[in-house]
Amino acid sequence: MKYHLAQINVARMHFENIEAPAMESFRKQLDSINAQAERTPGFVWRLKDDTNNAMAYDPYDDPQIIVNISVWETITALKDFTYHTAHAGLIRQRKEWFQAFGKAYYALWWIPKGTHPSLKEAQQRLEYLQENGPTPHSFDFKQTYDPPLG
Numbered sequence: 001m002k003y004h005l006a007q008i009n010v011a012r013m014h015f016e017n018i019e020a021p022a023m024e025s026f027r028k029q030l031d032s033i034n035a036q037a038e039r040t041p042g043f044v045w046r047l048k049d050d051t052n053n054a055m056a057y058d059p060y061d062d063p064q065i066i067v068n069i070s071v072w073e074t075i076t077a078l079k080d081f082t083y084h085t086a087h088a089g090l091i092r093q094r095k096e097w098f099q100a101f102g103k104a105y106y107a108l109w110w111i112p113k114g115t116h117p118s119l120k121e122a123q124q125r126l127e128y129l130q131e132n133g134p135t136p137h138s139f140d141f142k143q144t145y146d147p148p149l150g
Contacts, residue, residue, distance in 0.1 A: 003147035004044055004113050005072045008122035009106035010065060011098040017063040018055050026090070026097050030055075033087055037070065040085065042077020045116055046070040059119045065101075069122045071111065075144050078108070082141075103130045107138045110147040 015022050030053050037043055047069040049056040054068055072078040081087055107126040111117055117125075125138040134143035 002113050003110040004115075005075055005078055005108055005147075006069070006111045006117045006122070006125075007072070007078060007106060007108050008067060008069045008117075008126050010060075010067050010101050010126060011094070011105065012062075012101045013064045013066070013097060014099055015064070015097075018066060023097060026093075029086075029090060033090060036085055036087070037081055040077065040081045042073040043081070044071040044073060047116075047119070057119060059123055067119070067122070069117060069119070071116060075108070075141075079141060102126075104140060106140065108140060108144070109138050110136075110145075 013020070013023060017023075018027060034046070034048070034053060037046060047054045047057065047067070055066060057067055058065070059067060070078075072081075082091070104126065107122075107129040109117075109125050128135075129138040129140065132138075134140055134145075136145040136148075139145050
């Protein structure tokens with residue numbers, strides 16, 4: 001395959017920032033969830049800083065917003081991790097920590113194998129999905145698209 005799947009998901013906390021006491025149960029799970037992602041078949045790459053997570057990145061200039069960007073070999077690999085591992089527990093608890101983030105809080109798109117999306121590109125893909133709905137440019141799990149030919 002000449003393409004991999006990139007994803008961004010964004011969350012806006014109910015609280016002032018990730019260090020808020022009410023976010024402790026979420027913070028405590030981050031390292032194990034991130035490690036599990038990296039061990040999952042089909043995982044390629046994830047955005048992380050010196051602390052092994054992406055909490056230091058603030059592309060929206062808002063301490064209430066956190067981002068996660070990763071790259072996977074296939075839609076199936078990402079979907080399996082998202083819904084069939086301990087990560088699914090975070091999704092079930094999402095409303096305890098996070099509020100709505102526009103029409104979509106995650107976006108998927110194909111990138112050339114061997115590349116990684118920038119924060120800006122990932123933000124643009126999410127904004128595109130929020131404004132236009134799913135297309136081959138940016139989509140979600142409900143409406144997926146095959147990678148480009150070639």
